[in-house]
Amino acid sequence: MIRSLMALALLFVPTLVRAEAPADGQRLILVTMDGTRWQDVFRGPDKALVAEPKFTHPDWKETVEKAWGTGPAVMPFVHSLPAQGGVLHGNRDAGQCMRVTNPMWFSYPGYNELLTGRPDPAITTNDKNWNRNVTFLEWLNRRPGFAGKVRMYGTWDVFPYIINDKRSGVPVNGESPGAHPTETRTMRDAQAALRSAADMRVLYVALGDTDEFAHEGDYAQYLASMNRDDDFIAELWRMAQADPAWRGRTTLIVTTDHGRGAKPGAAWTEHGSAAAWKLAPADYTIADPEGFPGSDAIWLAAVGPGVHAAAPGSACLTQSQIAASALSALGEDWKAFDAGAGAPLPFFAGR
Ligand SMILES: [Zn+2]
Structure with a gap:
């Protein structure tokens, strides 16, 4: 009985091997939108901020209210992903939870956590320090099948340091390394790369206008940036589906490095923990020893063959799980990258 079952099993081995082999190498598109609050992604424009001329110029009020009255109106593509077999997570109004685990709640510590799979409490500034930690991008760039096939485009001139382009060999901003390009330029370069680098x-792709406009206190332009980013991401996804090299084997992940203050009034313009505020109060426009509660809250959207709808469970998901999620979507062993990294998010487990 046992012997015949084994013989039967052996007969099926070649079929099983074929079925489990990833179709010609999986691919990944990761997009971050700097400092984009879950509140604005899910609820849409905050009525109090729209009513305040200091934050929303009266010329924009009607557009904001009529065209972008809800979260799905501000970011229609991202909101369409669950209906396409993807996920959109982080809506605390619906009992979902996702947060950063680094103690700072600002950019460099966030991108480090996102890309390395764990927080580094020693990173306490956005200064241009070469990252001592290895990102999953750097690890992949040394793997067979990925070497020379990993690229990054970003608007912020600290990214070469976070990615440690000198050590990692991951090119930042392609033809114009070291530049501090506009978001439009970054979008164009990233689309050109997707078209030409088969x-x-x-x-x-790391987009930064959302955070820039929020710090300026320009709520309408912050929302306009979210809307433009959503358009850009939709176009990247459309391009990937139109290209036989990318179609059917590409996973898309969209997320953010940190949230923004949740208190009423001007707190939305800032972000950072009480610890961050105490370290460098002069970096903030608002004096508040509590820092900016709520700016540890983040969100994530994803779609593609690496993603499946799953109950997230009751635990709050974390930014430190994104690196392992990305590697799982690529069919790579995230524990070989860093067994101490956050485990893949439930939407990615099982690969
Ligand atoms: Zn910021």
């Missing part, structure tokens, strides 16, 4: 397997 063998690229990992594309990371």
Whole structure:
């Protein structure tokens, strides 16, 4: 009985091997939208901020209210992902939870956590320090099948340091390394790379206008940036589906490095923990020893063959789980990258 079952099993081995082999190498598109609050993604425009001329110029009030009255109106593509077999997570009004685990709640510590799979409490500034930690992009860039096929485009001139382009060999901003391009330029370059670099397997695009406009206190332009970013992401996804090299084997992940203050009034313009505020109060426009509660809250959207709808459970998901999620979507062993990294998010487990 046992012997015949084994013989039967052996007969099926070649079929099983074929079925489990990833179709010609999985690919990944990761997009981050700096400092984009879950409140605005899910609820849409905050009525109090729209009513305040200091934050929403009266010329924009009607557009904001009529065209972008809800979260799905501000970011229609991202909101369409669950209906396409993807996920959109982080809506605390619906009992969902996702947060950063680094103690700072600002950019460098956030991107480090997102890309390395764990927080580094020693990173306490956004200064241009070469990252001592290895990102999953750097690890992949040394893997067979990925070497030379990992690219990054970003608007912030600290990214070469976070990615440690000198050590990692991951090119930042392609033809114009070291530049501090506008968001439009970054979008155009990333789309050109997707069109022309047929063998690229990992594309990371970091957009920063959302955070810039929020710090300026311009709520209408912050929302306009979210809307433009959503359009850009939709177009990247459309391009990937139109290209036989990318179609059917590409996973898209969209997320953010940190949230923003949740208190009423001007707190939305800032972000950072009480610890961050105490370290460098002069960096903030608002004096508040509590820092900016709520700016540890983040969200994530994803779609593609690496993603499946799953109950997230009751635990709050974390930014430190994104690196392992990305690697799982690529069919890579995230524990070989860093067994101490956050485990893949439930939407990615099982690969
Ligand atoms: Zn910021």
